[in-house]
Amino acid sequence: MSTEKIPYKIYLEENEMPKAWYNLRADMKNKPAPLLNPATHEPMSAKDLAPVFCDELIKQELDDTTPYFPIPDEILDFYKMYRPSPLVRAYCLEKALGTPAKIYYKFEGNNTSGSHKLNSAIAQAYYAKKQGLKGVTTETGAGQWGTALAMACAYFGLDCKVYMVKVSYEQKPFRREVMRTYGASVTPSPSMETNVGRKILAEHPGTTGSLGCAISEAVEKATSTEGYRYVLGSVLNQVLLHQSIIGLESKAALDKYGVKPDIIIGCAGGGSNLGGLISPFMGEKVRGEADYRFIAVEPASCPSFTRGNFAYDFCDTGMVCPLAKMYTLGSGFIPSASHAGGLRYHGMSSVLSQLYHDGLMEAVSVLQTDVFRAAEEFARVEGILPAPESSHAIKVAIDEAMKCKETGEEKTILFGLTGTGYFDMLAYQKFHDGKMDDYVPTDAEINESLDKLPAVD
């Protein structure tokens, strides 16, 4: 191990940046289950997926044997505008906690989209442009993915149509305005623009929308408009592939100083950040080369890992998308309106679901007031205002560091700080004003939704 003092921030040089994404599936013994055609329950072929996704992205989606995909130069050039992202040694947090643990976080918030979502957005926009498309459609909840995609599309001159969950559209007018600065059109979902939107509005006139519903609208729009395809910011294999840049950079930075993490922690909604962060480390674990503890942190109000079923389910509310095998609360599950921030998707990446099912990863759920308390503590000592999503990981990193304080163990903890909270100040305000609750769904609520899982052999 290097004896050099580890700096507060470890930056890789531009020429040390990863040149290829790592495809964890290639090394997994139990591969994630394939997407199924919702009508036939047969695995989706490239041809089946072609009306929805870009051709190159379909190849990435279906490939579970190729370990590395070279990153095209055009994407590398864009990455160089905001990457490598810093790996930060949380000296001030360690001191404030009085813990012997060594805490590192990979900070993905230093770009205008405010999160790691840009890593996949730019890749998806690139492949859409390369295919000669006019534009792409997508959904966004908290707005980070929509902002990232708007930025990526502006860079490549693609049209960008975003369906934004209505409650976020209304509560986050500034997120919407950032997307508009980047030339995207933003529609509150459910909308009257699509069949599925009109149907949902007819059945639930007062609904404030959900991610699953916005996905259905975006997919319908893409498949019914010439020259358009649909893109998604999480859950899919291709997204985890692009997000592996997070883990690859983290590992390269730690390796420079001979540091090996004991525990790796990430927040988990659809799994894009967690899957990306852990991928090269999990690769070593499944290949038997090293061992790590991995912890997925999810909100207690949307607990797919800790209270969901491992089963085939629809990815969207409108049931127009393929079926995916995953930990799910049922495609009709909508988290309580009192839940702030993202991490509100009913399911979870198939890759992560398989790893969790195989016992290679742990999962915990946390209450949102505990999350905001950790966020504020972190902000005051580390100088970064974290996004509510990222703060789930902060909460558990602090918990683990405090266990080290009790036992005296000098464990090394790495967590993903996925983004900043500048557009989440309404949630912070609720927290400061004591108006934030800790609603946890009842078993009856979850079971009602799980009872509607599709029957798949």
Add this chain to the structure above:
Amino acid sequence: MSTEKIPYKIYLEENEMPKAWYNLRADMKNKPAPLLNPATHEPMSAKDLAPVFCDELIKQELDDTTPYFPIPDEILDFYKMYRPSPLVRAYCLEKALGTPAKIYYKFEGNNTSGSHKLNSAIAQAYYAKKQGLKGVTTETGAGQWGTALAMACAYFGLDCKVYMVKVSYEQKPFRREVMRTYGASVTPSPSMETNVGRKILAEHPGTTGSLGCAISEAVEKATSTEGYRYVLGSVLNQVLLHQSIIGLESKAALDKYGVKPDIIIGCAGGGSNLGGLISPFMGEKVRGEADYRFIAVEPASCPSFTRGNFAYDFCDTGMVCPLAKMYTLGSGFIPSASHAGGLRYHGMSSVLSQLYHDGLMEAVSVLQTDVFRAAEEFARVEGILPAPESSHAIKVAIDEAMKCKETGEEKTILFGLTGTGYFDMLAYQKFHDGKMDDYVPTDAEINESLDKLPAVD
């Protein structure tokens, strides 16, 4: 000159960071004029200033002979959390403009305060803590300084009381909430808490406030409360001293690649960013070691350099502060309510005023719709959403780059990108909706304010 390809972002290593601030005044042939006691018109002594400012900061304020001040370790440690800031080569902007110019910008927005203001906030909080004070008071306009000070005070465990210009308090509730996250109390100004606030409210019941007025309130509060002092985010010599870190890092990063800028551009409100950015380069110029063009960019709606007088004036509306010799529009000048963002101070740093008066620096004023047009163009290609203030520099950097396109000259342009615009989306929205105007004060308006300048020999 190094033949190595210049990366998109030049980061200094932690051990390459400057260890001392540079005091440009030590090298200036014509020193900036001293602050005067408003009653006697005699230069302010350290004793005169002691009720208002911290002792160490007074020493820095009055010292125009010591060229370097070592940065205390506690401040260096804090700097390491968010510095060195990147010096970015704007390859994408150059390509979009089709210019042979080489454009660099020093990006100070990658911290939660969203701007360069943190560089001086942490220094001022440190010296207040070292003096054993309980807390500090200040004013904030657009909110960047208040946020920075709140962060700095949280880090050192100081109380922080911010008077926020009422119009910003109302239009930027999220800025206020960030300050609250860091434990600061925020009062809309003018308020009923101070004599000067009550007086201004009695005379102008509907006023939305001004920086000059908020300064008066903060100073009164500090001088009338045991264990408190007043701190200021711009204009003062001490602030320019701390902000020299911007220029020192920029110069060190450029020197690594053998790059010498031809033109250095910064936005100018009170002068903190511009003064910091240019300081080591201007030092070379006044010592006769090198030549550079310096351009201060100010809003056409608050044009202190280009339309103000070089004269002694009050720093605040309530006339409780010392007199400073500076380019000023008169301490009663309030920019049009249609003016978005900061850069709304009636005066300008005495250091920069002297340099401008001596012909060592140029100044231009720009219209705000031109500024937002430049901001949007920049955001789309460089992936950073700039603050309105910073976008003044972008506008003129683009203008200069386009002149190079006409002449074919390969000039090297450096500008300061002081911060991000996440809390300025209302202004962006007005711009997108075509509701932003380009109000320019009439000569009569400016003369009315200038007629009230105090008579000083």
